[in-house]
Amino acid sequence: MQTPTLRDVADAAGVHPATASRALNPATRGLVNAETARRVIKVAESLGYRPNPIARGLKTAKSGTVGLVIPDLTNPLFPPIVRGIEDVLEPAGYSGLIVNTDNDPHRERQQIESLRSRQVEGLIVATALLDHPLLGQLRREGVLMVMVNRRPESVDVPSITPDDATGIELAVRHLVELGHRRIAHLAGPLNTSTGLVRARAFRSAVRDLGLEDDPALVAHCDYWSEDAGAAALRALLDSGTEFTAVVAGNDLIALGCYDVFAERDIDCPRDVSVVGFNDMPFLDKLRPPLTTVSVPHQQIGGEAARLLLDAIADPTRPSRSVLLPLTLVVRGSTAPPR
Amino acid sequence: MQTPTLRDVADAAGVHPATASRALNPATRGLVNAETARRVIKVAESLGYRPNPIARGLKTAKSGTVGLVIPDLTNPLFPPIVRGIEDVLEPAGYSGLIVNTDNDPHRERQQIESLRSRQVEGLIVATALLDHPLLGQLRREGVLMVMVNRRPESVDVPSITPDDATGIELAVRHLVELGHRRIAHLAGPLNTSTGLVRARAFRSAVRDLGLEDDPALVAHCDYWSEDAGAAALRALLDSGTEFTAVVAGNDLIALGCYDVFAERDIDCPRDVSVVGFNDMPFLDKLRPPLTTVSVPHQQIGGEAARLLLDAIADPTRPSRSVLLPLTLVVRGSTAPPR
DNA sequence: CCCGCTGCTGCAATCGACTGCACAATCCGC
DNA sequence: GCGGATTGTGCAGTCGATTGCAGCAGCGGG
Incomplete structure (x- = not known):
């Protein structure tokens, strides 16, 4: 006998399987004599009984x-x-x-x-x-x-x-408090709800904080990836739009920025500040360690x-x-x- | 009726559930008339029948x-x-x-x-x-x-x-080829098999490559963690033992080294080279990007x-x-x- | 002294699919 | 045309636990 069944427990305790079942189930234990229940439970333990969830599931449809x-x-x-x-x-x-x-x-x-x-x-x-x-x-x-x-x-x-919207606002506010006025956003794909929400939140945060809401300052990434982030930043740089800080749609996009910084010899954070989103592991090990919005x-x-x-x-x-x-x-x- | 059962399929196809079961199961399909089988399968499909793995599991003990x-x-x-x-x-x-x-x-x-x-x-x-x-x-x-x-x-x-042993040897050989002669090892916990195997492999690689096998060059970490790695490196540094390169037990331990480098103003790789183990994601984003043994x-x-x-x-x-x-x-x- | 109630326990059916066995139908050779 | 082999199908029991219902004992009240 590989693993004991309810019937084994019942036999060993000298009761009917139905009684054993009720004794073992806290929800139905009230139906059975407290003394009997105790005995059954004891026997079940000593036999190392484990109810078979498959069999249980069959009957209970769970x-x-x-x-x-x-x-x-x-x-x-x-x-x-x-x-x-x-x-x-x-x-x-x-x-x-x-x-x-x-x-x-x-x-x-x-x-x-x-x-x-x-x-x-x-x-x-x-x-x-x-x-x-x-x-x-x-x-x-x-x-x-x-x-x-x-x-x-x-x-x-x-x-x-x-709360993406508040998170983005946190990021923008931080940059504004540092003195930034021209802040860009590298938005995630707009066919994802997070991408959309964050992009919208960015623009309203910018407006709320009294900055100019320049459409040229937001670039879109096709994917939530480093490559897409790098591409978007390059496009933004090449467009000639001026900015001193970037709010990335997420950390991967921010990582893409790091690649472009290395490639174009841009000093972060002296030339450009970057904020990520998500707080992936090991971001603190980057040079420079990435400022980001932490999600629990x-x-x-x-x-x-x-x-x-x-x-x-x-x-x-x-x-x-x-x-x-x-x-x-x-x-x-x-x-x-x- | 929520989801159709085998019985429903059988009724709809005008056969006994047993026959339907055999027809649907590729292993037993040979037992039933090809024509009947086809019909049953067709009915099953049109009804959107999905065998209930719970029921199946009960009988087959799988x-x-x-x-x-x-x-x-x-x-x-x-x-x-x-x-x-x-x-x-x-x-x-x-x-x-x-x-x-x-x-x-x-x-x-x-x-x-x-x-x-x-x-x-x-x-x-x-x-x-x-x-x-x-x-x-x-x-x-x-x-x-x-x-x-x-x-x-x-x-x-x-x-x-x-193949940890070969991986470690790869790392040591690489360092030797770069010209290093005093190579340290920050071993993982020796009560883990990987920690033990890598530590052993390190010493035999060092010997095989004709370097001095100095016990003072290997430090032990209590855990596979950044903190433990940092602590081990500090201890090694404080012991006054000379070395120009470190083979870390894994990437986390190597990351701990980065912390110590920052803390003590050590320039990696100019002053000390480091090799990790595992190739965790995003290691290429570190400054400097970590050389490591990649595990598939x-x-x-x-x-x-x-x-x-x-x-x-x-x-x-x-x-x-x-x-x-x-x-x-x-x-x-x-x-x-x- | 009997009825009815409460409190426990047992019986048996059930969940859905699988499978050994029996039986029916068909086919073959002689 | 008959016996035996060969298919194909149905029957019924099984896996292990749950649960509605019935039955039984004991008890109190009338």
């Missing part, structure tokens, strides 16, 4: 798993989020099934399909595609889900997002998991959304303009 | 999941490994359940216990503890597993490990998953182990000595 849909675990953004999720899921007796979509809508469909056939009880979605028809469909089919890092525009889905990724993951567990516990509960506050981490890449 | 035991997903070493694993698991119809142990043996036990109760079919273990009694116990209990990044000493378990993490993960799947398919097959070749990535942190 799998104890949730799906985590992310673009790519290799992107340093996601591990802390996943970790935060797992840390909340685990004590609740749940676990997460991770799939990587590589931002390929087709793959995404497939992966979600595969998760559903694995009977996940809900989905935590961190992919960044905007206005996805799949989203509405899943909603209609009653699939529970929580979005991370993006707030769906049309559909009513609970979400956990960093692990906390975001934790909140997302909590929201999903709530939804599982009571699917009728109205969907709640959370906006998490951000902080600015000032390091060496920002200084007063010359 | 869950389609494997457990991934890692210390901490947040450590940049692991995401690529996990990604490599998932990429192999997924097409095979398996998926991975990740648990983080934080290198806490107690937590590790618990987590593995929890994975087992979830009926995982095997374990991929990437935790670095040496000589773990748990290991032998699991073996005896017939739990299939594969180790990543470490080769168990006593027990016969398949493993995938980078994703490939390691993939191989590990393949090994485990093999073992699942045929548990009697003798356990195989793989040593993956490494390469040296020369960047800016190494130069000829002054």
Whole structure:
């Protein structure tokens, strides 16, 4: 006998499996004599009994798993989020099934399909595609889900997002306080909600702080990548527009700036200041260490998991959304303009 | 009716559920009339039938999941490994359940216990503890597993490990070719197999290349961390031992060196050269960019998953182990000595 | 002294898919 | 045209845990 079953426990305790089941389940324990329950529990322990979640899941139609849909675990953004999720899921007796979509809508469909056939009880979605028809469909089919890092525009889905707008404002304000007046923005892809939100926030922050809102000062990146960031900065430089500071759409784009600085012999922060976004690991090891907006990724993951567990516990509960506050981490890449 | 069951398909196709089951399962399809099979399959498709893996698992005692035991997903070493694993698991119809142990043996036990109760079919273990009694116990209990990044000493378990010894030799040889003669080693914790193997490999590489094997040149770090690396380098520096280059046990330890360089105004690579190990992301963004030994993490993960799947398919097959070749990535942190 | 209630426990069905066995239909050779 | 081999299909039990319902004992009240 590999691992003892409920029946083994019941036999050893001299009761019916049904009684053993009730004794072992805290929710139904009240139905059984306290003395009997104690005995059953004791026997279960001594036998090293572990309920088989597969069998349990068959009857209860619950799998104890949730799906985590992310673009790519290799992107340093996601591990802390996943970790935060797992840390909340685990004590609740749940676990997460991770799939990587590589931002390929087709793959995404497939992966979600595969998760559903694995009977996940809900989905935590961190992919960044905007206005996805799949989203509405899943909603209609009653699939529970929580979005991370993006707030769906049309559909009513609970979400956990960093307060991007305030984060950008933090960055701009910091630069203004240092004395910068011509601040550029290297925006992320505008077909992603974060890219869009941050770009908008940038322009309104600039206006709010009494600076000129010059459209020539914002350049767009096609991807959230170093290369795209470098390309955008080069274009901006070549356009002849004057600026003394850059707010990058995220840290990778900021890293692209570093490449251009090296390439064109620009001294950061003496010639140009840069602020990133996300606070990826090891940014403090760069020369100069990157000033950036810090996002509490692990906390975001934790909140997302909590929201999903709530939804599982009571699917009728109205969907709640959370906006998490951000902080600015000032390091060496920002200084007063010359 | 939420999702159609096998019975629904069978009814719609006018056959018995048993027949439908056989028709749908490629392994047993031969038992049923080709025409009937075709019809059943067609009906299944049109109904959008998805076999319920929970029910299937109950009968077949297979869950389609494997457990991934890692210390901490947040450590940049692991995401690529996990990604490599998932990429192999997924097409095979398996998926991975990740648990983080934080290198806490107690937590590790618990987590593995929890994975087992979830009926995982095997374990991929990437935790670095040496000589773990748990290991032998699991073996005896017939739990299939594969180790990543470490080769168990006593027990016969398949493993995938980078060829650390050759990697270290690559690093030392590179430094020697640059003209270094006094090369130090900041070894990782010696109670981890990688720490031990690399430290040994360092000394034998030094000897093989005709350098003096001075014990004063190797310092030990208590952890694989920046702080530990910095502390070890400080101790070495304070001891007055002369050296012009450092081979760090891994990249984090090398990063610790950077901190000390900044602190003591040491110019890398002019005063001291440094080589890391692992090639974490973004090392090329450091000043100076870190020369390091590159480990094919994703490939390691993939191989590990393949090994485990093999073992699942045929548990009697003798356990195989793989040593993956490494390469040296020369960047800016190494130069000829002054 | 009997009825009815409460508190426990057991019985048996159920979840959905798989599978050994039996049986029916078909086909072949002699 | 008959016996035996060969397919193809159905029946029913199984995996392990859960749960509605029934039954039983004990107890108090009328």
